[in-house]
Amino acid sequence: MIYLFIVFAKVIEVSMATVRMVLITKGERKIGAIIAFFEVSLWVVLVSTVLDNIMENPLKIVAYALGFSVGNYLGSWIEEKIGIGLAEMQVILKDEHGEPVVKALRDKGYAVTVLKGEGKFHPRYVLLMYVQRKKIKECANLIKSVQDNAVITVSDKKAVYGGYGVVRK
Structure with missing residues (x-):
C-alpha cells in the first residue's frame, strides 16, 4: 500500500512541477506560484515517507523512481494538452x-504574413504566423x-505583443 502511495504521489508532484x-x-507567475506551494508540500510529505526506514525497505526507492519517471x-x-502560449x-x-x-489559413482565422522567397530553382512563398500552441497540429494539417x-518549422515564443489575432495581457 505504501508503494502505491509513493508512486501516485510522485507522479502528481512531478506532473505539477512540469506544468x-x-x-x-x-509569464503565468501567479498560477505557477500557487502550484509550487502544493508541489513542495507534497514533496516534503513524500520524501519523509520514502526516507523513513529506507534501509529496511529499499523498494521505496523503486516506487519513488517509477513515480518520477511516469x-x-x-x-x-x-x-x-493545455497548450498555453503561442x-x-x-x-x-x-x-x-x-x-x-x-x-485556406485566413478563412480559418489564422493571421498570416506572406513573404516572397527564392528557392534553388523556383520562387517560393514564405509564411510567418503566430499560432496558439494547442492549434499547431490543426494548422499544420491544413497546410x-x-x-x-x-x-514547416515551429518555434516556441514567450510573448508576442501586437498584431492581428494576437492578444497579450
Missing part, C-alpha cells in the same frame, strides 16, 4: 501553392492538405 515550469516561462511523461502530456510557425511553399494555402511536402 509549473511551463507556466512560469510563459510523472515526467504525464506532466509533459498534460502540458501539451508558437511561431514558418512555412515554405511552392509558388503555385502559396495563394491557396494563404486563403499539408494543400501541399503535403511544405516545409
Whole structure:
C-alpha cells in the first residue's frame, strides 16, 4: 500500500512541477506560484515517507523512481494538452501553392504574413504566423492538405505583443 502511495504521489508532484515550469516561462507567475506551494508540500510529505526506514525497505526507492519517471511523461502530456502560449510557425511553399494555402489559413482565422522567397530553382512563398500552441497540429494539417511536402518549422515564443489575432495581457 505504501508503494502505491509513493508512486501516485510522485507522479502528481512531478506532473505539477512540469506544468509549473511551463507556466512560469510563459509569464503565468501567479498560477505557477500557487502550484509550487502544493508541489513542495507534497514533496516534503513524500520524501519523509520514502526516507523513513529506507534501509529496511529499499523498494521505496523503486516506487519513488517509477513515480518520477511516469510523472515526467504525464506532466509533459498534460502540458501539451493545455497548450498555453503561442508558437511561431514558418512555412515554405511552392509558388503555385502559396495563394491557396494563404486563403485556406485566413478563412480559418489564422493571421498570416506572406513573404516572397527564392528557392534553388523556383520562387517560393514564405509564411510567418503566430499560432496558439494547442492549434499547431490543426494548422499544420491544413497546410499539408494543400501541399503535403511544405516545409514547416515551429518555434516556441514567450510573448508576442501586437498584431492581428494576437492578444497579450
